[in-house]
Amino acid sequence: MILELLGPGSDPLRALSVALRLAYYVACLGAAGLAIFTMGFGRLQEASDVASCRRLTLALVAAGLASSLAWLAAQVALASDGDPFDAEVWDMMLASRPGISVLVTWAGLLTMALATWTGRIAWPLAAVGVVAIAVSFTQVGHTTQHQPRWLLATALVVHLLAAAFWAGSLLPLMIASRQAGPQAASLVEGWARVASWVVAGLVVAGGTLAWLLVGQLDLLVTTAYGWALLGKVALVGALLGFAAWHRFRLTPALAAGAPGSGGRLAASIGWEIVVMALVFWAVAEMTSTSPRPEGM
Template sequence: MILELLQPEPNWLRGISTALRIAFYVSCLGAAGLGIFALVFRRLQEPQDATACRRMTLATAAVGLASSLAWLTVQVALASAGDPFDAEIWDLMLTSRPGLSVLMVWAGLLAVALAVWIGRAASTVATAGVLTVAASFTSVGHTTQHQPQGLLSAVLSLHLLAVAFWAGSLWPLALASRRGGLAAARLLKAWTRIASWVVSALLLAGVVLAWLLVGRLEILVTTAYGLALLAKVALIAVLLGFAALHRFRLTPALAANIPGSGARLTASIGYEAFVMVLVFWAVAEMTATSPGGEG
């Protein structure tokens, strides 16, 4: 979006496409992450928080469906010189990689929403939905244009599942922190134990993806893709700083029932969520260009 608007003659449809892609990423991976959180940690949640998370999952899934449809509509407009209702282009788009990716996202989001609606007995449906959402991103984008495609798809899926886990956990963790008490401290400690492994997988997968897609260090400073990647890396470093702060200072303070610790942790998670959205912005900028500098 910003990269497009900085051009001498910006294409506003492309800028809108990137903005919709950000909403698409936040909502789809957020819904998948909420599904993961429910599968792993629901038994540790207060009933009121679990109910709030179910509602948030349904809301983010609905936003994901809407934003992905809007993004696909913009792609039709871009392909048809500005006509978003061109039936011929719609037929082509729905059978193309972007169209199939969106259809997979819809299937995954609907499965996650159905699992939330059914409740505890739908863990298989929720798992299938989460995996489908992650897999949908492997059918489109840079990983389909580079070799080895099988390895790239597997690593990207792992990376996205880890991102979804982290992003989708922020809302339920904020709810628990605001409520405070020993139950919240137990939930946060349990989440932290698993998150340390998930973040390690996220970083390893990210490094492998960057190496396979970029290959040469000069691309990082000579292309728009490289600059967006550097922005993403810097923002993830900020997120890791938040994670360290929460693990070693704010969560122990909450467990010790220090006055105001819950409010401080809740506020910090809010800032972390804002930085997470900026990470998705950087990713959207990366997908709008090419590691080779084209597009």
């Protein structure tokens, strides 16, 4: 959104569209990540924490529904000289890739909300909703404009599922860390073991996407997309630093019952959440520009 405002001939409506897309990503992937976390680690949480995660998941589902609808309305406005209520353009938009993407997102969010409301017995249904949300993003964006389409779509789904798992886990982990104790240590250690494999998948899928979309190293420093991508990579590097610090220093201290270890881990995860939010912002900036100059 900042790139849109700073560029020549800036368009506030386009900047608003990017901001809405950012809210759309955060809400949908946050809800999906919380559902994944609960499916995998809910049994290790306190009952009150499970209930809190369920309420937050439902709140993020509502935010995802609202922000995706608002983003689609912004696309209608952009296509109709500023009128977000143009019925004819709405008909065309709902049949287009952005419309189909939002409809699939809605199906995934509502399926996941139903499973979350019902409880653990419906988690297979939640898994379907989570995958639907990830797949919905393959209908729009740069992966629809380049080849090989199947590899780009697969890498994007893997990347999004891994990112959702990581982002959606941070708040429950911070809450558990504050409580400290053996149960919290068991939760954090179990999550860290799984996260090592998930992060590896995230990095491989992200590298595949970057190479197929950019294609040339010089474009990293000669295009707005390249600079936004470099910013994202730097921020992900910071997240990996947090992950290593937590796994090898703060989590063992928590497991050993060191005084104040829970508070230190919770505070560090809080800063990790801030960096994760900046990663989503970098992604929103990347989606507002092309990875390659026109004609390439």
